[in-house]
Amino acid sequence: MKQAYLDNSATTRPCEAAVEAMSRCMREGYYNPSSVYKSAVEVFRELRNARERLLAPVRGEGCELIFTSGGTEANNLAILGAVGRMRDRQVLAVSAVEHPSVRAAFDALADQGHDVRVIGVDGEGQLKWDELERVLADGASLVSCMQVNNETGALLDARRLHSVVNGRALIHVDGVQGYLRVPFDMRYADLYSLSGHKLHGPKGIGALIVKKSVRLLPRQLGGGQENGLRSGTENTPGIAGLAAAVAEMCALGADMPAELMAKKLRLIEAVRSAVPDVLVNGPAPEVAAPHIVNLGFPGVRGEVMLHALEGEGVYVSTGSACSSKKLKVSSVLTAMGVSPRTAEWAIRFSLSPHTTVEEIDYAADRIGALYDQLKRFQRR
Ligand SMILES: Cc1ncc(COP(=O)(O)O)c(C=O)c1O
Missing domain, CATH: 3.90.1150.10 (Aspartate Aminotransferase, domain 1)
Incomplete structure (x- = not known):
């Protein structure tokens, strides 16, 4: 049929290059990137190359990239991690059409006593900018909006968001449905989430891109991997597969x-x-x-x-x-x-x-x- x-x-569907890279990593490059002998250092170097490969398409060269288990964890780390470093009760803004991994994180913050304001959208799925402006005037410290809506394809005007916010709040963009399919520039966001399995990479791997000036409270504690922000031995096959998928997407031109x-x-x-x-x-x-x-x-x-x-x-x-x-x-x-x-x-x-x-x-x-x-x- x-x-x-x-x-x-x-x-x-994972691309052949991703499957190949993963199987090579598991067969030959299985060393722990935190170990100190040559073969392990080589794996560590590959992680660094993978980070650079993922950052380049969004002009994120000066940013940090934290590998996560996918888009859900990246969104949770961005939102709960950023607010975790803020004092007192915060005013927070989230659009009405976010993915559950964003919505649930804000629900948890509302349960903790934060003042979460939901910004409406119009019939085209565009943010109601006047509502956002009012929440910013009330002192919002974090705004979260998705780059591409997963149900309708509605696009965020990230440049406009950046100019409306005008440095008053941190900006988190869920780029899971947008990364590599719609251009993005890290000039317009402080935090940007992506996921491997949406772009012909493997499941269970994603990343959070973070501006160097942003401080996050880690949600996973332990050995201090990922610059202390996400402990746990890195998913090296997943990262290799994701980097290969990104390379292939970029090669499409x-x-x-x-x-x-x-x-x-x-x-x-x-x-x-x-x-x-x-x-x-x-x-x-x-x-x-x-x-x-x-x-x-x-x-x-x-x-x-x-x-x-x-x-x-x-x-x-x-x-x-x-x-x-x-x-x-x-x-x-x-x-x-x-x-x-x-x-x-x-x-x-x-x-x-x-x-x-x-x-x-x-x-x-x-x-x-x-x-x-x-x-x-x-x-x-
Ligand atoms: C917009 C958006 N954000 C986040 C996610 C979650 O990503 P993951 O499946 O990698 O956890 C999805 C998945 O459907 C999504 O569409």
Whole structure:
């Protein structure tokens, strides 16, 4: 059966270079980077090279990079670590459409007595800048916003965020869905999170990029690895795999985002010609991230469409992978003002630079055929 994997924001298939690098690291370079003999020092050097490789694409040369177990831990360390170094009760700002790994960290801080303010978004998923301005005027010390929304592809205007904040608060950007697919510059953030398995690297590895001036309270104590900020013997195979995946993504060249956008627009056009009523939830596709689009199929519940597509070898999701099993309407779409009924029809399509035109055309063809069948059973 033909297949189309269009769930790359849930996870991506590790590239051959990542698999190779990991297996080489486990077979030959398995030494502990904290050991002092030559082979171990070589592994330590590889870690340093990996850090440089990850920092360069976001112009983070002067920053520190802490390897973590993924995006969740990077987000937790950024938020809980930064606030952990602050005194007294803080005013904190977080956008209404963040990933649970950010939301839950702020919930924990609210439980500890901090004044957490949720900044709303408009129908395009853009921050309500006037709300942010008010929270900053009240003395907010940390602002957290994602670079690319995992459900809608809405993009953060990081330059504007930086200029609105104007040095009054630390800025944390969750770059898990943006890193290497949408350009970013560490000039605009103090803390930036990324994850390996979203960009054809392995699962269980990610990183937090931190400006040198920012002080964090470590959340994992022990041997003092990662500059004392994340103890535990480093996941050297994971790091090797991540560095290889980053190298491969970078080698795709400067045209990659535009090519990815062209594929996404092709998907939307092909779906629209098969299903003229299709809705786009979120920003206009041309001004969103090049790899994510959220479409609504009127009258057909997202999970019904998802499982029907699965039967045809087309893999998508109804929202973020972590929340899609909970069978409730997306809080991201709700925050954008999408009605619960419309939100029920949502399907997220997420591409990778390796998504083929054949996959896109096959998926659109199957969607058209299934929609015609499924809408006959729609609830009236
Ligand atoms: C925006 C965003 N942040 C954080 C995460 C968590 O990353 P990880 O799976 O590496 O813990 C995800 C994963 O879906 C995500 O989409």
